[in-house]
Amino acid sequence: MPTAQEVRTLTHFIDGKMVEGTSGRYGSVYNPTTGEVIAQVPLATAEETREAIAKAQAAFPQWRDVSVAKRAEVVLKFRNLLTENIDKLIELICTESGKTIEDAKGEITRGIESVDLAIGAPHLVKGEYSVNVGGGINAYSAKYPLGVVAAISPFNFPIMVPLAQTSMAVAVGNAVILKASEKVPMTALFVSELWKKAGLPDGIWTVVNGDKDAVNELLENPAVQAISFVGSTPVAQYIYETAAKYGKRVTALGGGKNNMVVMPDADLEQVADAFIGAAYGAASQRCMALSTIMPVGEETAERLVEILKRKIDGLKVGAYTEPDTNFGPVISQQSKDTVLAAIQRGEKEGAVVVCDGRELEIVKESNGFFVGPTLFDHVKPGTEIYEQEVFGPVRNVVRVNSLEEAIQLINEHELGNGVTIFTNDGAAARKFTTEIEVGMVGVNVPIPIPVGYHNFAGFKGSRFGEGHMFGPDQARFFTKTKTISERWAAPVTNTSTFAFPSNS
Incomplete structure (x- = not known):
C-alpha cells in the first residue's frame, strides 16, 4: 500500500497511451482507511477533453467496420485479463475506496457479468427481416453503433459500474470515453491497460479524469452521441437536462431511498x-x-x-x-x-x-x-x-x-x-x-440488483431517461436502427407511380 511519501501523479488514457494532464489542476486521491493522500489526479480542461473526443472520433470508423464477432473476441480477451488480474484489482479498489476484500471481490464478479453479456453482442444486435412485404419488396432492420459515447461513473463502485456502462458500448462498435470519479481513478486507469492488452484499437477506450469542466464538455460536444451516468439524483437531473438539450441520448441514474x-x-x-x-x-x-x-x-x-x-x-x-x-x-x-x-x-x-x-x-x-x-x-x-x-x-x-x-x-x-x-x-x-x-x-431478497443479463434502473427521481445500466437494453441504447426496404425485381414498366407506397 502506498504511503504518504509515495504520492503518485496520475494521468489520463487517451489514444492508447497514458497522457499527462496539462491543466495544472489536480485533485487529491485518498486512502479512506488511513486518511492519507496516495495520488494526485489531473483535472482536465474543456480543451483537453475536446482533444480526447476528437481522437476517439477519428478512431471510431475503423472499429465500426470490424465485424461484431471480431469485436466480441476482443471483449472476451479483456474478460480473461480481468480474471487474471483480480488480485491487483482488489488491491486498487480497497486502497482507493476503503472496501473490504470480500466486497471488492463481489463488485468485480458483478462487473464481469456485464462483460459476459457484451461477449454476446453478435446475438443482441441481430436485426429483423421480412420477405415480400409488397410488390417484391423485402424489408429489414439493422443496428449500427452511435459513434463516440461517454460514461460518467461514481466513486462507490470503481469497476462494476464502469464495466456495466461501457462493455456493451465497446462490443457494439462505439468509441467510449469514461469520466471516472476523481475520487477513485486508479482502477479505471488499470482497466485501460487491460483493454490495450486485449487488442482494442487505440482511441476506442479513453479515460479523461476531471470535474465539471470535463463533464460539461462531454455533455455539450456535438461529437458525443450518448451519455450514461450514475450518481446522485440532483446531478443525474442536471446531466439529463443538459445532455438532452444538446440532442444526446441519455441514461442518468440517481439515488435511492x-x-x-x-x-x-x-x-x-x-x-x-x-x-x-x-x-x-x-x-x-x-x-x-x-x-x-x-x-x-x-x-x-x-x-x-x-x-x-x-x-x-x-x-x-x-x-x-x-x-x-x-x-x-x-x-x-x-x-x-x-x-x-x-x-x-x-x-x-x-x-x-x-x-x-x-x-x-x-x-x-x-x-x-x-x-x-x-x-x-x-x-x-x-x-x-x-x-x-x-x-x-x-x-x-x-x-x-x-x-x-x-x-x-x-x-x-x-x-x-x-x-x-x-x-x-x-x-x-x-x-x-x-x-x-x-x-x-x-x-425475500435484500438487495434486488438484477444479474447482468437483466435491465437495471429505478423509477421516479432515481432515473432520468429511458435507458438501463445492465441487461439487453444496453445494446439498444448504444446502437441506432436503420430500416431498409429494397426491391431487385426486373423493371416491368416505364410508368411513374405517384401514389403513396402501400400494400394494396
Missing part, C-alpha cells in the same frame, strides 16, 4: 441478518443499500428492533486489511462530516437512537474516514432523515400498521430505486410486487 417491508410472519432473525448486510455493507455507500426497514405491526417492530440492536452492536468497523471487518470507512472526510451531521439532524427531529455509530473508538481516534453503524427508531415520514438519502451507515426504522400503509409511503417518496418485502405469504408478496412503484423489487 430503499425500503425493506417486514410482515409479521417473517423469520425475524433471518430478516435482521439480511437487513444488516444490505443496509451497512460498503459503509452503506450503495444506491441499492437498504435505508429504511418497515416492520408491520408494533409487536413485529419491538421484536425486530431488539434483534437488530444486538446484531448491529456486534459489527466490526475497520480497515480491509483486518480480519473479520464487516465494513470500512466512507470515501472522504467531507462524507464523514455529512453523515455525522445527518445523525445530529435525526436526533433533533425526534428519532430515537438505537445504535450510535459516533461512539466507536475508531470513529473518534482514527485518521481514516470511519463512521459506525447507526440505527434510528420511530422515524417519521416527512422528516429530513426519512426523506433524504444518507450515503453512509445511518439507517431508519419506520413503524407501519399495515402492508397498505407501507406501500403508500414508499409510493409517495420521490425516489424509487429498489425495495424488498420479507414474508412467507404469497398473496402479500403478489400485492406488493403489483402495486409498488419502484424499479427493482425483491421478495
Whole structure:
C-alpha cells in the first residue's frame, strides 16, 4: 500500500497511451482507511477533453467496420485479463475506496457479468427481416453503433459500474470515453491497460479524469452521441437536462431511498441478518443499500428492533486489511462530516437512537474516514432523515400498521430505486410486487440488483431517461436502427407511380 511519501501523479488514457494532464489542476486521491493522500489526479480542461473526443472520433470508423464477432473476441480477451488480474484489482479498489476484500471481490464478479453479456453482442444486435412485404419488396432492420459515447461513473463502485456502462458500448462498435470519479481513478486507469492488452484499437477506450469542466464538455460536444451516468439524483437531473438539450441520448441514474417491508410472519432473525448486510455493507455507500426497514405491526417492530440492536452492536468497523471487518470507512472526510451531521439532524427531529455509530473508538481516534453503524427508531415520514438519502451507515426504522400503509409511503417518496418485502405469504408478496412503484423489487431478497443479463434502473427521481445500466437494453441504447426496404425485381414498366407506397 502506498504511503504518504509515495504520492503518485496520475494521468489520463487517451489514444492508447497514458497522457499527462496539462491543466495544472489536480485533485487529491485518498486512502479512506488511513486518511492519507496516495495520488494526485489531473483535472482536465474543456480543451483537453475536446482533444480526447476528437481522437476517439477519428478512431471510431475503423472499429465500426470490424465485424461484431471480431469485436466480441476482443471483449472476451479483456474478460480473461480481468480474471487474471483480480488480485491487483482488489488491491486498487480497497486502497482507493476503503472496501473490504470480500466486497471488492463481489463488485468485480458483478462487473464481469456485464462483460459476459457484451461477449454476446453478435446475438443482441441481430436485426429483423421480412420477405415480400409488397410488390417484391423485402424489408429489414439493422443496428449500427452511435459513434463516440461517454460514461460518467461514481466513486462507490470503481469497476462494476464502469464495466456495466461501457462493455456493451465497446462490443457494439462505439468509441467510449469514461469520466471516472476523481475520487477513485486508479482502477479505471488499470482497466485501460487491460483493454490495450486485449487488442482494442487505440482511441476506442479513453479515460479523461476531471470535474465539471470535463463533464460539461462531454455533455455539450456535438461529437458525443450518448451519455450514461450514475450518481446522485440532483446531478443525474442536471446531466439529463443538459445532455438532452444538446440532442444526446441519455441514461442518468440517481439515488435511492430503499425500503425493506417486514410482515409479521417473517423469520425475524433471518430478516435482521439480511437487513444488516444490505443496509451497512460498503459503509452503506450503495444506491441499492437498504435505508429504511418497515416492520408491520408494533409487536413485529419491538421484536425486530431488539434483534437488530444486538446484531448491529456486534459489527466490526475497520480497515480491509483486518480480519473479520464487516465494513470500512466512507470515501472522504467531507462524507464523514455529512453523515455525522445527518445523525445530529435525526436526533433533533425526534428519532430515537438505537445504535450510535459516533461512539466507536475508531470513529473518534482514527485518521481514516470511519463512521459506525447507526440505527434510528420511530422515524417519521416527512422528516429530513426519512426523506433524504444518507450515503453512509445511518439507517431508519419506520413503524407501519399495515402492508397498505407501507406501500403508500414508499409510493409517495420521490425516489424509487429498489425495495424488498420479507414474508412467507404469497398473496402479500403478489400485492406488493403489483402495486409498488419502484424499479427493482425483491421478495425475500435484500438487495434486488438484477444479474447482468437483466435491465437495471429505478423509477421516479432515481432515473432520468429511458435507458438501463445492465441487461439487453444496453445494446439498444448504444446502437441506432436503420430500416431498409429494397426491391431487385426486373423493371416491368416505364410508368411513374405517384401514389403513396402501400400494400394494396
